[in-house]
Amino acid sequence: MDPSIEISVARRRDAKAIAEMSRDLIENGLNWSWRRKRVLDTILHPDCVVIVARTRLKLAGFAVMEFHETHCHLNLLAVRPELRRRATGHALLKWLEESAQVAGIARINLEVRSTNKIAISFYEAHGYEVQTKIRGYYQGKESAYSMVHHLIAPEIAEQRP
Template sequence: MTSEHDITLARTTDALAIAELSRDAIEYGLTWRWTVRRVMRCIHDADTNVVVMRRGGTGVPAFAIMQYGEQEAHVSLLAVHPGHRRQGLASALLTWLEATARVAGCTAIHLEVRITNPGAMAFYRRHGFGETGVSVGYYEGVEDAVRMVKPLSVSADAA
């Protein structure tokens, strides 16, 4: 990770780039649900972190959205633009999300992955996530999701 990569909370001006990357990299073949309006709601939601990876202060080559409950967090989306993959951006975002969840007192992070995306499942396994089951028809009734979870130890800062 070099200094040219910065993880920051998303601004409202990032909503279009986030929504488009979600549509193209995550929601392909499905109805576009993570629209600009929905991303904007998440940006303004106190129980949600929308974070972006910036390169040289401009552009959004990667982003993540994570929602917080009382004791658990849920990664709703994590995407890297195809031209920026294999550069550690997703790992950096996931590390940031995990650290933030620990500080928030969360004991686990949950997520779902399209069953047809073995690369994403392998990525999350490398980061300590385990499979907990399959949600049949999770994606609009046309595709199953693999549910994954990573137990967290709570940071001393949160105690």
Template sequence: MAMTMSTKLRVHIRWMIRRDMTEVLDIERLSFEFPWLEEDFIRSLRQRNCIGMVAEQGDRVVGFMIYELHKTRLHLLNFAVAPNVRRRAVGDQMIRKLVGKLSSQRRTKITLEVRETNLDAQLFFRQSGFVAVDVLRDYYDDSPEDAYLMQLTHETKSHSMMDGGYRRLAG
């Protein structure tokens, strides 16, 4: 389903800073049944290989992503868009930013896990060019749910980024 330009919300994607945490935590709580706590964000972001970015529209944060840098891949740990701006291409713009960090010489893929019950996230990432490559049994500590390991490789990124309109809910 293609999105018209009038519904697309243009955002600025930048590094996450400490003062973004209140808005990020609000989006997190509204997006997930088992949300990360502030300590989870801090613990992740203190790691040398972990990066946080936010999507900003005007002076408010409307989305965020946390990812790890590994030798040959990027690993998306957390990704969400504020409920009031979903399906307006915010998630698409964040994924495009992340995909832009891939190269054929170094980091060639992006990986992530998504809950088996989070169909909206599965569909969003699939429409963004990710494919499910494995099922991770009893993956989560907070529930007996399985997860799908999904990945996008550098070779498939140009094909997956051709359509500008994607369905999005928090992943």
């Protein structure tokens, strides 16, 4: 990753910039649902992790993940277009995966627009597999692929008490 970019847990004051990146980079063409208040609530929620990739001047990217008992759900992940292909997305995803591993989480699930070939390639490059296509997942307008990455092999995860 670009050495001038640092990954850290988001602060309350990052909520506005994160919401705007979600609107512009992820939710484009949909009703904007990750507004500042929702992002702020998520930053403060004990079962959620919001992280940012920060340059000296601005946020380069961010990610939002929810922790459940045995799995995590990756809600959002984006990097500003001018800063892509510098392993920032990789660093954000690895940070989240490592924290999930420490928490004993068995798998990470996510949904991605079925037309978003770049994100699908990105996730596949990180060991995520397409599970199913969910028609109309995005406000009835667009389909999603659900993807999964097993941190613990399913046959071993099933044996856990």
